[in-house]
Amino acid sequence: MWKNLPLFPEQASSMASQVDGLYFLLVGVSAFFTLLIFVLVFVFAVKYRHTAHPRAEQIEGSLPLELTWTLIPLGISMIFFAWGALIYFQEARPPRGAMEVYAVAKQWMWKFEHDTGQREINALHLPVNRDIKMIMSSQDTIHSFFVPAFRIKQDVLPGRFTSTWFHTTKVGTYHLFCAEYCGTEHSGMIGEVVVMEPTAYQAWLANGGATGTMAANGKELFTQLGCATCHRSDTQGRGPNLTGVFGKPVQLDDGRTVMADENYIRESILNPQAKVVAGFKPIMPTFQGQVTEESLGALVSYVKSLAQPQQKAAGGAPQPGAANESN
């Protein structure tokens, strides 16, 4: 019976117990106030029913009481606010060194690509006890990446990257839902997140059919599209040298400074005139329509790799296997 009627979601991320903790406090406080109102209404309604209490006593009000039931709920809600905000701050800030997975959402499927190059559809294999950062974009309308067991949800938008992260804590298979209504097969835009022991994950990666890491694929594209002609790895290029740029502030020619994050790289590829680096001419053509969402991910991954002394391993060494795709 209980197997068919679960009443509480599994906890499979480090965030889950924190969200549940606040949730239980909210349930407790809400239950208290609901019962308080129910009991007061019930007791007054019975005790002062007109047959037992034929003449009402007129009471104008009471400032102390008004202040009490204004300030106490206010105080309690400020505790909820602060606690909820603290959890949110953690959710909004991926830790350094998180393993990165790129996701492209479209009507009506999820496409994932691991840093190490393995691709999968409507399934996401991950190692247990790792920080995972999802970098996501949509090919069409708005979708939302929702894994109830992790207690995280993030809308996936067309035209920009959004990201979220979680720390896996428990081996198992969990629901992945699209939580933002996206058309006909919205409720079919589901999948599973498979959290595995590290050894099993390594074995899965080895069979993952990767044809080179994302960064390596990105580098290939970088050359193919001719980016490398201007963005040279010395100071002679017509465009800025991209080595070491990612994750650092960039001075623009209009005096502003922006952080070189995933969305900045994306914008610079698709709408290069929007933010031109100081000291360079606005001569770069747009690549709108020439690069797919997947290629954008690979290019971003490559630019990222240029900022690191060496390619970090994502859940283990990349193992370009020759086997079929797992899906």
Added chain:
Amino acid sequence: MATAVQVTVETENYLNNGYGLKSWLLTKDHKRIAILYLISITGMFFVGGFFAMLIRLELLTPAGDLVSSDTYNKLFTMHGISMIFFFLIPSVPAVLGNFLIPLMVGAKDLAFPRINLLSWYLYIIGAAFALVSMVMGGVDTGWTFYTPFSTTYSNTHVIGTALGIFIAGFSSIFTGLNFIVTIHRMRAPGMTWTRLPLFCWSNYAASIIMVLGTPVVAITILLVALERLFHIGVFNPALGGDPLLFQHLFWFYSHPAVYIMILPGMGVISEVVTCFSRKRVFGYEFVALASIAIAVLGFLVWAHHMFVAGISVYAALVFSLLSYLVAIPSAVKIFNWTATLYKGSIRYDTPMLYAFGFMGLFTIGGLTGVFLASIGVDVHVTDTYFVVAHFHYVMVGGMVLAYMAGLHFWWPKITGRMYPEGWAKLSALLVFVGFNLTFFPQFVLGYMGMPRRYHAYPPEFQVLNVLSTAGASVLAMGYVLPMIYFLWSLKYGKLAGPNPWNAVGLEWMTPSPPPTHNFDETPVVTWEAYDYEHQPDEEVTVGH
């Protein structure tokens, strides 16, 4: 139809001063316009309810097997649109507010009777656009019309439906304008602001939102139409737009709109609780000002619908904080109504039973809103059935119960007849039980992670969905029953007399149904609102 009312009392009143369709369709009498609205929104309520029944039937089984995915998506969209734009928003203001505000302030009519009639015609034209779009195949964007889905990807009747909402929006602006001017300018001598019934205060607060907020949604709808028809890039990033801009504009109206829906209901509760406790309201000023606080703060919380949409962390923080603040005035109201019961002399007539139901369900609805204001929890539960349950607890458990309380309370005033008390009590019970059975399981489903707007769902969610569907059928009976006995009462109900509840308030000092000009002489007010101290209880005769 209300035109069939046979009034046996021979004095002239607003119902017998003219017969025939023309006397209704060209009327400028606020009371007749209220009846026109009552008939129209009841129609839309049952349209929306029919869609809801199909949704609940589909969700009996995990597989999407009763209707196709496209049909299902249209059902929840059209359920939302019918209920929100064509039932909930006009419900209390356009029916009860139209009928009662001039009576309550001691005026002969609203300030602009012609605009009042025009507002009903606009409503009808808007509803016609929406209904024709539904008949032609419907719309599948969700009532929220999120872009770029609505502007680029949906192949359904987006423009027709959106135009219907656009037109109906002006009907709501006109109603709000009429209420604001009437309450400012047309109060009877002695009817000071602090003697004004709280029903007027809360409708006044709702009117401010209608007048200031509705133009924004009108503009937003136009922009959607421009992008959809002419590919002018506003919201779709592929055309150079920003999809989140739509969400900001939409919720700038649509969050305050939930206060348009609930505030007038709160006004009803203040009238009913005081009458059936025979007491003045506890903390009049606080209840009155809480309405204004809700109206003002309600404009500053819209982005709490967007915590996972991709807004900045600091924006989310500010909107979370403000969302907590807007919860406080609602809590103040609940506490004051509870305190009003203390040492009262309480009767359990149907309006009061509905008001009790309101107090319980609105408390749960409000408190679960606090869950959603807390960003850390909201990330998990937003866009799940938790939100669906919360919204229905506020809008059905709160607003619809308040509307039912008001309809029963003022039915004798509107029609001159009493409804059958026994059947009415049964309906209140059915609605309360059916409602909780329908929507409480959805809180659990939501925390479990079942997303909203899902045609098919994983099998482990089935038991709770079956409970919910079972509850919905009880709820449906609770709605159909009043429909039957209200109609029955028009002919067979006991004559009510001017004041069956022995209530205070100017509307009870004129005959039922009221004469066309409301009062034979302009009343002069020398007493506080809810002056039950000077209203002896012994005269109560009819309806008990």
